[in-house]
Amino acid sequence: MGRKSINTQVTSSNPMHFKTSEKELKYNIAYEKSLSLWSVPYTTMYVPTRFGRTHVISCGPDDGEPLILLHAMGFSSTIWFPNIEPLATKYKVYAIDFIGDLNKSAPSMLPANREECGEWLDEVLNRLGIDACIMGGISYGGFLALNYSIYATSRVKKLFLLSPASTFVPLHNQFIYRIIAMNAIPVKWSVHHFIKWLSKHKLNKALVDQFHAAFRYGSLSLRVPPSVYSDDELKKLVMPVLLLLGDQEVISDVNLAYTRATQLSKNILAEIIPGTGHLLNLENPDYVNMKINEFLHYG
Template sequence: MSIYKSQKGREESLLLYDKQLLKLGKSFLDIYVETSFGKTHIVETGNKKGIPLLVFHGGNSTTAYNLLMCRFLLEDFHIYAVDTIGHPGKSDEVCLSHRGYDYGKWASEVIDQLGYDKIACFGISFGGGILAKLICVAPEKVKKSVLIVPAGISNALPISSVKMMIPLLQYRMTKKKKYLIKTALFMALHEDVLDEDTLDTVKDSFDNVKTKVGMPTNIEEQKLSGYHSPTLVIASEKDCLFPAKKVLARAKQIFTDCRIYELKESGHMHILPPSIKNTIVEFLKESS
């Protein structure tokens, strides 16, 4: 079953994907690897002489958009940006359960197929949840972890999804940009977060993709007994999905080597301050 609402929607979504990837202004390679869950597409880019870094994007979004938001990683790291299977992009349209640990098993197979025994990993939102599941399934394969506004640590009840329904219905009936913005603001809080690429991606998700509501469920602490790698967790104070107060407290509890940072006055969709970008880069470059 397709993850898109129509064939036309699929074409429009992939057109936006390619357009955003070109906006990077960086050379890249398309890699396809086979996993037991289905074929997986990966964008290889960044600094080929840099530290290898496996990157997981947010849900109902794409690797192309995520790379635009994470340009600060391209100079120092050899990026492998994965299209999450069953989400918009060029991997197989095979939907895995957000419960259990299938996403972690899939991510573990991706690492194997790329030819790495161990690699640093970076995940945002849904992608942070995938990384959390990977840490449980194959802790020995994760050299370091950066989790930003991550699912899978301490998820809030999805009350925000209910609040978004009215402006979302207004947008679907009228296709007016003002309702698109109003809907996105439940996640972004501040309008300056909603740049052209972000709004294009949100619009694509609402117009063309069968939106996934379920986020990777919270990982079980007992499954982390084999994981001791350095971990950096960044969460937003006013995130309606994964609030910093709960996420950071549990992260400190369950990860043995964990640094935390709270993005004050920020929502789930946010702009990382330059100081935090530098913190991430330096963390990933530190020898462990």
């Protein structure tokens, strides 16, 4: 009993996110419950960078083409559980907990701008021995994936984006107000209310519980908010790009995003999926998996 008391009172191993080891432990338990949803064998590792230790989940054949996944803010890499099996059949997948978000990565300093976000991910890929890869991201992870595709164009062979936060169009003020309010009062009812607004579908309980645990026990420390890329920046995307959006999107104007993306570049293949909101990989995983598979094989 004495040993347990000591462990739960000391500073956590991830102090920028969790003030005590007890809070860190409670979050990690919720994280592991979500990770248990993955239907394929996986390994986890920490990759050192100048920004801190980056937590990575890897799976798939060792000789498979590298594929990088970047998650939605607050959810961590476990959000990919409905999509991981078809991806890991062929590709060597690395799902990365990005530095500064509430996950298992432990930052020592935070990327302060888009360029430093690119530098951080560049370091991770270098440590993993990856020269070039396919990259995919959802929500804030989509924003980061596109950012890296502009930062290191030659290293990204194909890019798929699911409901990228901002990126093509500004965020609605309502979304900003709601996430600030939820972060300020992270009790269960406010977190669940936010999730129900974000997605009209009932989401997996373990994943929602992990999202709640992140804001209840942790402190969000991201310094780079999602923003809109200029035409000149987006024209640097020379690789094939798949953009999937939900017709019930609430964080921004989905029709305007679709129009801007498709008019800006012939490299961008975009589709609005009926009956889905912001977290479309969780809401209609079968269709999303089919579209990603088609894009990776034929796009």
